[in-house]
Amino acid sequence: MSTTFSTGRLPHPQGRQAPRGAYRLLRTPPVQAPPPRPDAAQRAVIEHGSGPLLVLAGPGTGKTTTLVESVAARVARGGDPERILVLTFSRKAAVELRDRMARRMGAARAPRATTFHSYCYALVRAHQDSDRFAEPLRLLSGPEQDVTVRELLAGQPELERLGLTHVRWPDDLRACLTTRGFADEVRAVLARSRELGLAPGALDAFARRIGRPDWRAAAAFLAEYLDVIDLQGVIDYAELVHRAVLLAHRPEVAERLAASYDAVYVDEYQDT
Structure with missing residues (x-):
């Protein structure tokens, strides 16, 4: 959601000029970004239907754009945004991904994007032993x-x-x-x-x-x-991921995780 700042002084209700320093804030509706024009290699990724796919490309070649378009195409084909998980490495990248998907698909239809550590923390927290830990880790x-x-x-x-x-x-x-x-x-x-x-x-x-x-x-x-x-009652980042992996290897947890998502997209995979 963007906000436009108008620096002109507000008119007084009775016609007099408002005191200096008064500003009007105008909320503008979000503008849905037009779809880019993918090349043949990008279209092959966007049209990929099922199964694992590793995309290799150099910096600035449009990897994140292709990922966003792949997500948008899946949602356009009837995919449920709640069953699509988008992961990336840094908090900044996750925020940027969420913003780009919201501009492309609309905030209501954009799936969740989060960092590996945030997802791992939610998983560990959901299975935290209440007998051992009275407070969240x-x-x-x-x-x-x-x-x-x-x-x-x-x-x-x-x-x-x-x-x-x-x-x-x-x-x-x-x-x-x-x-x-x-x-x-x-x-x-x-x-x-x-x-x-x-x-x-x-x-x-x-x-x-x-x-x-x-x-x-x-x-x-x-x-x-x-x-x-x-x-x-604390945990470091490496231990957090280690415990999440151990949890994901439990058959009952693995089955529940697999049933939760139809697709998982990972951006900046090399940073893992």
Whole structure:
């Protein structure tokens, strides 16, 4: 919905000029965008009926435009917008997608567009164990996760002296535990492990097999870190996606998800 600003002063009801600084805001109706003229390659994507399809193209070649036109064509063929899911990577891209689809099809007929993380959060939240979590899980921001990791690392030497931790970092890394650079490296290992679907035990077995004592320590640290964020009722972005994937692999959840949508469109897939 666009808004037009008129900078002229408002006329006074009795004919006198309104005081300076008065403005009139005029709401203009949304203008439905005319359809673009797709080329042959774009038409092949737009007319695709069913089954998976991967579209490869360079920057600025009209990938998002083709996606919007594909969605519009499906809705025009009688598809239910509520049964079409459009995913993209960033919040900004999701807002732009929603705006473009609304201009193309009208706000009432445009399907939902959301980010991967937002969709994963809704899925995890819908299946959250009410016995374990009285409040909804809260997403950790990047800076908050950095603070959590650094505090845990800084407390490792003291916890080890008291026998309260099972993390044993190699001697040549102990001096690094309180540095920002080391915390960044540990965060990267934790995130990559969860992206690959590795639990702490699987990461430890892999590290043991290739002879990496530092990764074995990282596996133990991952287990401790997950316990801490569970106790705090928070979750980071990598763990959020990991748990959503685990949920989607449950037969009953997979069946329900598959029955919810007739089509799923993914923009900016390379950013995943």
